[in-house]
Protein backbone atom coordinates (compact mmCIF):
# COMPACT_ATOMS: atom_id res chain seq x y z
CA UNK A 1 0.00 0.00 0.00
CA UNK A 2 1.38 3.43 -0.90
CA UNK A 3 2.19 5.94 1.80
CA UNK A 4 -0.54 8.39 0.77
CA UNK A 5 -3.19 5.67 0.60
CA UNK A 6 -2.15 4.33 3.98
CA UNK A 7 -2.29 7.80 5.57
CA UNK A 8 -5.71 8.51 4.01
CA UNK A 9 -7.03 5.24 5.50
CA UNK A 10 -5.63 6.16 8.93
CA UNK A 11 -7.41 9.53 8.74
CA UNK A 12 -10.72 7.97 7.66
CA UNK A 13 -10.55 5.62 10.69
CA UNK A 14 -10.62 8.71 12.92
CA UNK A 15 -14.31 9.67 12.88
CA UNK A 16 -13.72 13.42 12.88
CA UNK A 17 -17.26 14.69 12.42
CA UNK A 18 -17.11 18.50 12.51
CA UNK A 19 -15.79 20.14 14.65
CA UNK A 20 -14.14 17.08 16.25
CA UNK A 21 -10.61 16.42 14.97
CA UNK A 22 -10.53 12.94 16.58
CA UNK A 23 -6.73 12.79 16.58
CA UNK A 24 -6.14 13.44 12.89
CA UNK A 25 -3.96 16.49 13.50
CA UNK A 26 -1.82 14.71 16.12
CA UNK A 27 -1.03 12.04 13.54
CA UNK A 28 -0.15 14.65 10.91
CA UNK A 29 1.89 16.74 13.37
CA UNK A 30 3.96 13.69 14.45
CA UNK A 31 4.84 12.94 10.82
CA UNK A 32 5.74 16.50 9.91
CA UNK A 33 7.75 16.96 13.09
CA UNK A 34 9.82 13.91 12.12
CA UNK A 35 10.36 15.56 8.72
CA UNK A 36 11.79 18.66 10.43
CA UNK A 37 8.72 20.94 10.52
CA UNK A 38 8.04 23.36 13.38
CA UNK A 39 4.62 22.49 14.81
CA UNK A 40 2.06 24.79 16.38
CA UNK A 41 -1.31 23.61 17.68
CA UNK A 42 -3.86 26.45 17.70
CA UNK A 43 -6.99 25.46 19.57
CA UNK A 44 -9.89 27.92 19.69
CA UNK A 45 -13.08 26.80 21.44
CA UNK A 46 -13.89 23.26 20.25
CA UNK A 47 -11.76 23.61 17.17
CA UNK A 48 -8.27 22.25 16.52
CA UNK A 49 -6.01 23.99 14.03
CA UNK A 50 -2.52 22.88 13.06
CA UNK A 51 0.18 25.16 11.64
CA UNK A 52 3.35 23.40 10.51
CA UNK A 53 6.23 25.25 8.83
CA UNK A 54 9.63 24.41 7.32
CA UNK A 55 12.27 26.96 6.34
CA UNK A 56 12.02 30.69 6.96
CA UNK A 57 11.18 33.99 5.35
CA UNK A 58 9.54 34.71 2.00
CA UNK A 59 8.06 33.48 -0.15
CA UNK A 60 5.63 31.61 2.11
CA UNK A 61 3.87 28.74 0.34
CA UNK A 62 0.97 27.14 2.23
CA UNK A 63 -1.17 24.05 1.71
CA UNK A 64 -4.61 24.51 3.30
CA UNK A 65 -7.13 21.85 4.24
CA UNK A 66 -9.48 20.45 6.86
CA UNK A 67 -9.58 17.28 8.93
CA UNK A 68 -13.30 17.46 9.78
CA UNK A 69 -15.95 15.70 7.74
CA UNK A 70 -19.72 15.98 7.42
CA UNK A 71 -21.82 13.33 9.23
CA UNK A 72 -22.20 10.02 7.41
CA UNK A 73 -25.98 9.91 7.57
CA UNK A 74 -27.45 6.45 8.33
CA UNK A 75 -24.49 4.02 8.32
CA UNK A 76 -26.71 1.21 7.02
CA UNK A 77 -27.22 3.18 3.80
CA UNK A 78 -23.49 2.73 3.07
CA UNK A 79 -22.12 -0.30 1.23
CA UNK A 80 -19.32 -0.45 3.83
CA UNK A 81 -19.08 1.29 7.23
CA UNK A 82 -18.33 5.00 6.64
CA UNK A 83 -15.43 5.20 9.08
CA UNK A 84 -13.76 1.94 8.00
CA UNK A 85 -11.75 2.55 4.85
CA UNK A 86 -12.68 0.05 2.15
CA UNK A 87 -10.79 -0.56 -1.08
CA UNK A 88 -12.74 -2.17 -3.88
CA UNK A 89 -13.72 -1.80 -7.46
CA UNK A 90 -17.34 -0.92 -7.58
CA UNK A 91 -19.62 -2.25 -10.26
CA UNK A 92 -22.99 -1.70 -8.65
CA UNK A 93 -25.37 -1.34 -11.60
CA UNK A 94 -28.00 1.31 -11.94
CA UNK A 95 -26.24 4.16 -10.13
CA UNK A 96 -26.52 7.53 -11.76
CA UNK A 97 -23.47 8.90 -13.57
CA UNK A 98 -21.36 5.72 -13.37
CA UNK A 99 -18.09 7.18 -14.73
CA UNK A 100 -18.03 10.14 -12.40
CA UNK A 101 -18.46 8.08 -9.26
CA UNK A 102 -16.09 5.39 -10.40
CA UNK A 103 -18.34 2.40 -11.09
CA UNK A 104 -16.07 1.63 -14.01
CA UNK A 105 -14.13 -1.24 -12.50
CA UNK A 106 -11.14 0.77 -11.27
CA UNK A 107 -10.06 0.58 -7.65
CA UNK A 108 -11.58 3.14 -5.31
CA UNK A 109 -11.18 3.97 -1.66
CA UNK A 110 -14.51 4.33 0.18
CA UNK A 111 -15.24 6.11 3.42
CA UNK A 112 -16.44 9.44 4.81
CA UNK A 113 -13.78 12.01 3.88
CA UNK A 114 -12.31 9.85 1.09
CA UNK A 115 -12.83 12.80 -1.29
CA UNK A 116 -13.61 15.75 1.03
CA UNK A 117 -10.87 15.88 2.01
CA UNK A 118 -8.78 13.41 3.98
CA UNK A 119 -7.21 12.23 0.73
CA UNK A 120 -6.23 15.83 -0.07
CA UNK A 121 -4.83 16.33 3.44
CA UNK A 122 -2.81 13.09 3.21
CA UNK A 123 -1.47 14.10 -0.22
CA UNK A 124 -0.42 17.53 1.08
CA UNK A 125 1.41 15.91 4.01
CA UNK A 126 3.24 13.41 1.79
CA UNK A 127 4.03 16.18 -0.73
CA UNK A 128 5.59 18.32 2.00
CA UNK A 129 7.62 15.40 3.37
CA UNK A 130 8.94 14.59 -0.11
CA UNK A 131 9.58 18.24 -0.90
CA UNK A 132 11.77 18.95 2.15
CA UNK A 133 13.57 15.61 1.79
CA UNK A 134 14.51 16.56 -1.79
CA UNK A 135 15.24 20.22 -1.02
CA UNK A 136 16.20 20.51 2.67
CA UNK A 137 17.63 24.00 2.10
CA UNK A 138 14.77 25.30 -0.06
CA UNK A 139 14.09 28.98 -0.53
CA UNK A 140 11.44 30.62 1.72
CA UNK A 141 8.88 28.73 3.80
CA UNK A 142 6.62 25.80 3.04
CA UNK A 143 3.74 25.19 5.42
CA UNK A 144 0.57 23.25 6.15
CA UNK A 145 -2.54 24.76 7.77
CA UNK A 146 -5.40 22.43 8.65
CA UNK A 147 -8.53 23.06 10.68
CA UNK A 148 -11.30 20.88 12.14
CA UNK A 149 -13.97 23.51 11.46
CA UNK A 150 -14.47 23.87 7.72
CA UNK A 151 -17.71 21.92 7.38
CA UNK A 152 -19.30 23.47 10.48
CA UNK A 153 -19.57 27.03 11.74
CA UNK A 154 -16.18 28.05 10.26
CA UNK A 155 -15.68 30.59 13.05
CA UNK A 156 -12.89 29.14 15.23
CA UNK A 157 -11.09 27.59 12.30
CA UNK A 158 -9.22 29.35 9.51
CA UNK A 159 -11.12 32.60 10.13
CA UNK A 160 -9.58 32.83 13.64
CA UNK A 161 -6.17 31.66 12.46
CA UNK A 162 -6.19 34.39 9.79
CA UNK A 163 -6.96 36.98 12.49
CA UNK A 164 -4.00 35.66 14.49
CA UNK A 165 -1.73 35.80 11.44
CA UNK A 166 -2.83 39.41 10.86
CA UNK A 167 -1.86 40.29 14.47
CA UNK A 168 1.47 38.53 14.18
CA UNK A 169 2.29 39.93 10.77
CA UNK A 170 2.51 36.39 9.38
CA UNK A 171 2.52 36.78 5.61
CA UNK A 172 1.29 34.17 3.13
CA UNK A 173 2.30 34.56 -0.50
CA UNK A 174 0.68 31.51 -2.05
CA UNK A 175 -1.96 29.07 -0.82
CA UNK A 176 -3.11 25.86 -2.47
CA UNK A 177 -6.42 24.67 -0.99
CA UNK A 178 -6.56 20.90 -1.42
CA UNK A 179 -10.35 20.74 -1.71
CA UNK A 180 -11.70 18.38 -4.35
CA UNK A 181 -11.97 20.76 -7.31
CA UNK A 182 -11.88 18.33 -10.23
CA UNK A 183 -15.00 17.26 -12.10
CA UNK A 184 -14.35 14.06 -14.06
CA UNK A 185 -10.54 13.81 -14.21
CA UNK A 186 -7.82 14.86 -11.80
CA UNK A 187 -6.71 18.38 -12.74
CA UNK A 188 -9.57 19.21 -15.12
CA UNK A 189 -10.63 22.22 -13.03
CA UNK A 190 -8.73 24.62 -10.82
CA UNK A 191 -10.54 27.30 -8.86
CA UNK A 192 -8.94 30.71 -9.13
CA UNK A 193 -11.42 32.62 -7.01
CA UNK A 194 -14.80 32.51 -5.38
CA UNK A 195 -17.89 34.66 -5.35
CA UNK A 196 -18.82 36.41 -2.15
CA UNK A 197 -21.99 35.51 -0.24
CA UNK A 198 -24.18 38.08 1.54
CA UNK A 199 -27.38 37.02 3.32
CA UNK A 200 -30.10 39.44 4.45
CA UNK A 201 -32.73 38.61 7.08
CA UNK A 202 -35.52 41.14 6.61
CA UNK A 203 -38.39 41.85 9.01
CA UNK A 204 -41.24 43.94 7.72
CA UNK A 205 -43.60 45.56 10.22
CA UNK A 206 -47.29 46.13 9.52
CA UNK A 207 -50.47 46.39 11.58
CA UNK A 208 -52.65 43.31 12.03
CA UNK A 209 -56.34 43.66 11.35
CA UNK A 210 -59.54 42.34 9.78
CA UNK A 211 -59.42 41.87 6.01
CA UNK A 212 -62.79 43.64 5.80
CA UNK A 213 -61.38 46.79 7.46
CA UNK A 214 -58.09 47.40 5.61
CA UNK A 215 -58.07 51.10 6.53
CA UNK A 216 -57.51 50.00 10.16
CA UNK A 217 -54.57 47.74 9.28
CA UNK A 218 -51.29 47.95 7.37
CA UNK A 219 -50.60 44.89 5.24
CA UNK A 220 -46.85 44.06 5.14
CA UNK A 221 -47.36 41.68 2.20
CA UNK A 222 -48.78 44.51 0.11
CA UNK A 223 -45.96 46.78 1.26
CA UNK A 224 -43.18 44.38 0.38
CA UNK A 225 -44.51 42.92 -2.89
CA UNK A 226 -43.54 45.82 -5.21
CA UNK A 227 -40.22 46.28 -3.38
CA UNK A 228 -39.38 42.59 -3.84
CA UNK A 229 -40.35 42.82 -7.50
CA UNK A 230 -37.89 45.68 -7.92
CA UNK A 231 -35.14 43.84 -6.00
CA UNK A 232 -35.63 40.79 -8.21
CA UNK A 233 -35.64 42.85 -11.42
CA UNK A 234 -32.58 44.93 -10.52
CA UNK A 235 -29.42 44.39 -12.55
CA UNK A 236 -26.87 44.80 -9.74
CA UNK A 237 -23.84 44.80 -11.98
CA UNK A 238 -22.72 43.45 -15.34
CA UNK A 239 -20.09 41.10 -13.91
CA UNK A 240 -16.58 41.21 -15.33
CA UNK A 241 -14.10 38.95 -17.08
CA UNK A 242 -13.67 36.75 -14.01
CA UNK A 243 -17.20 36.72 -12.53
CA UNK A 244 -20.76 36.47 -13.83
CA UNK A 245 -23.22 39.26 -12.92
CA UNK A 246 -24.28 39.36 -9.27
CA UNK A 247 -27.28 37.17 -8.52
CA UNK A 248 -30.01 37.95 -5.99
CA UNK A 249 -32.27 35.19 -4.70
CA UNK A 250 -35.12 35.12 -2.20
CA UNK A 251 -34.97 31.86 -0.27
CA UNK A 252 -37.76 32.30 2.30
CA UNK A 253 -40.92 34.35 2.74
CA UNK A 254 -43.12 33.94 5.75
CA UNK A 255 -46.28 35.82 6.76
CA UNK A 256 -49.88 35.22 7.66
CA UNK A 257 -51.75 33.79 10.61
CA UNK A 258 -53.31 30.90 8.69
CA UNK A 259 -56.76 32.50 8.95
CA UNK A 260 -58.23 33.83 5.71
CA UNK A 261 -59.78 36.90 7.32
CA UNK A 262 -56.71 38.34 9.09
CA UNK A 263 -54.21 40.81 7.65
CA UNK A 264 -50.86 39.77 9.16
CA UNK A 265 -48.89 42.17 11.33
CA UNK A 266 -45.42 41.18 10.18
CA UNK A 267 -43.49 39.41 7.49
CA UNK A 268 -40.06 37.86 7.16
CA UNK A 269 -37.88 37.46 4.09
CA UNK A 270 -34.48 35.79 3.73
CA UNK A 271 -32.45 36.70 0.66
CA UNK A 272 -28.91 36.09 -0.59
CA UNK A 273 -26.51 37.81 -2.95
CA UNK A 274 -23.73 35.87 -4.71
CA UNK A 275 -21.41 38.52 -6.04
CA UNK A 276 -18.11 38.95 -7.80
CA UNK A 277 -15.60 41.77 -7.72
CA UNK A 278 -17.84 44.07 -9.79
CA UNK A 279 -19.83 44.97 -6.62
CA UNK A 280 -19.03 45.32 -2.93
CA UNK A 281 -21.11 43.98 -0.05
CA UNK A 282 -21.60 47.50 1.27
CA UNK A 283 -22.85 48.70 -2.08
CA UNK A 284 -25.35 45.83 -2.33
CA UNK A 285 -26.60 46.48 1.21
CA UNK A 286 -27.08 50.18 0.63
CA UNK A 287 -28.79 49.78 -2.72
CA UNK A 288 -31.24 47.16 -1.45
CA UNK A 289 -32.11 49.18 1.66
CA UNK A 290 -32.69 52.26 -0.55
CA UNK A 291 -35.20 50.28 -2.63
CA UNK A 292 -37.05 49.18 0.52
CA UNK A 293 -37.20 52.76 1.81
CA UNK A 294 -38.39 54.12 -1.53
CA UNK A 295 -41.38 51.74 -1.32
CA UNK A 296 -42.24 52.99 2.17
CA UNK A 297 -41.54 49.63 3.82
CA UNK A 298 -41.08 49.72 7.62
CA UNK A 299 -38.29 47.22 8.10
CA UNK A 300 -35.20 46.09 9.90
CA UNK A 301 -32.60 43.89 8.27
CA UNK A 302 -29.68 41.83 9.60
CA UNK A 303 -26.90 41.23 7.13
CA UNK A 304 -24.41 38.38 7.29
CA UNK A 305 -21.37 38.45 5.03
CA UNK A 306 -20.01 34.90 4.98
CA UNK A 307 -17.22 35.73 2.58
CA UNK A 308 -15.90 38.49 0.33
CA UNK A 309 -15.23 37.53 -3.27
CA UNK A 310 -11.66 36.95 -4.24
CA UNK A 311 -9.82 36.44 -7.48
CA UNK A 312 -6.25 35.26 -7.93
CA UNK A 313 -4.92 36.98 -11.03
CA UNK A 314 -2.59 35.36 -13.50
CA UNK A 315 0.69 35.19 -11.57
CA UNK A 316 3.33 32.84 -10.15
CA UNK A 317 0.90 30.47 -8.40
CA UNK A 318 -1.52 30.03 -11.29
CA UNK A 319 1.39 29.51 -13.67
CA UNK A 320 3.01 26.97 -11.32
CA UNK A 321 -0.27 25.05 -11.04
CA UNK A 322 -0.94 25.01 -14.78
CA UNK A 323 2.58 23.77 -15.53
CA UNK A 324 2.38 21.07 -12.85
CA UNK A 325 -1.05 19.91 -14.09
CA UNK A 326 0.23 19.82 -17.68
CA UNK A 327 3.17 17.62 -16.72
CA UNK A 328 1.34 15.28 -14.30
CA UNK A 329 -2.13 15.08 -15.82
CA UNK A 330 -1.48 16.04 -19.44
CA UNK A 331 -4.44 18.40 -19.58
CA UNK A 332 -5.19 22.08 -19.57
CA UNK A 333 -7.67 22.78 -16.76
CA UNK A 334 -10.72 24.97 -16.79
CA UNK A 335 -10.00 27.97 -14.54
CA UNK A 336 -13.18 28.74 -12.65
CA UNK A 337 -14.64 31.02 -9.99
CA UNK A 338 -17.84 28.95 -9.65
CA UNK A 339 -19.16 26.87 -6.79
CA UNK A 340 -19.71 27.61 -3.12
CA UNK A 341 -17.30 28.96 -0.55
CA UNK A 342 -14.14 27.47 0.99
CA UNK A 343 -11.63 28.48 3.65
CA UNK A 344 -9.58 30.12 0.89
CA UNK A 345 -11.85 33.15 1.47
CA UNK A 346 -10.09 33.80 4.81
CA UNK A 347 -6.56 33.50 3.41
CA UNK A 348 -7.01 35.62 0.27
CA UNK A 349 -7.55 38.87 2.27
CA UNK A 350 -4.06 38.38 3.79
CA UNK A 351 -2.74 39.25 0.35
CA UNK A 352 -2.11 35.66 -0.74
CA UNK A 353 -2.58 34.17 -4.17
CA UNK A 354 -5.12 31.37 -3.56
CA UNK A 355 -6.16 28.49 -5.78
CA UNK A 356 -8.09 25.29 -5.11
CA UNK A 357 -6.77 22.13 -6.70
CA UNK A 358 -7.69 18.60 -5.78
CA UNK A 359 -9.40 15.32 -6.53
CA UNK A 360 -12.79 14.65 -8.16
CA UNK A 361 -15.78 15.94 -6.21
CA UNK A 362 -18.57 13.74 -7.64
CA UNK A 363 -19.28 11.93 -4.36
CA UNK A 364 -18.52 14.55 -1.70
CA UNK A 365 -20.96 14.65 1.23
CA UNK A 366 -22.77 11.61 -0.25
CA UNK A 367 -23.35 8.07 0.91
CA UNK A 368 -20.51 5.82 -0.41
CA UNK A 369 -18.12 8.76 -0.79
CA UNK A 370 -15.07 7.52 -2.69
CA UNK A 371 -11.92 8.46 -4.57
CA UNK A 372 -10.06 6.78 -7.40
CA UNK A 373 -6.87 5.32 -5.94
CA UNK A 374 -4.89 6.04 -9.12
CA UNK A 375 -5.76 9.75 -8.77
CA UNK A 376 -4.92 9.79 -5.06
CA UNK A 377 -1.51 8.25 -5.71
CA UNK A 378 -0.67 10.91 -8.33
CA UNK A 379 -1.64 13.82 -6.10
CA UNK A 380 1.43 14.15 -3.80
CA UNK A 381 3.81 14.55 -6.76
CA UNK A 382 1.44 17.07 -8.37
CA UNK A 383 1.27 19.12 -5.16
CA UNK A 384 5.02 18.95 -4.59
CA UNK A 385 5.65 20.21 -8.09
CA UNK A 386 3.31 23.18 -7.63
CA UNK A 387 5.32 24.11 -4.51
CA UNK A 388 8.66 23.59 -6.24
CA UNK A 389 7.70 25.64 -9.29
CA UNK A 390 6.19 28.41 -7.20
CA UNK A 391 9.20 28.78 -4.90
CA UNK A 392 11.51 28.74 -7.92
CA UNK A 393 9.70 31.61 -9.67
CA UNK A 394 7.86 33.73 -7.08
Ligand SMILES: [Zn+2]
Pocket residue numbers: 066116117150179180
Ligand atom coordinates in the same frame (compact mmCIF):
# COMPACT_ATOMS: atom_id res chain seq x y z
ZN1 LIG B 1 -13.95 20.20 2.00
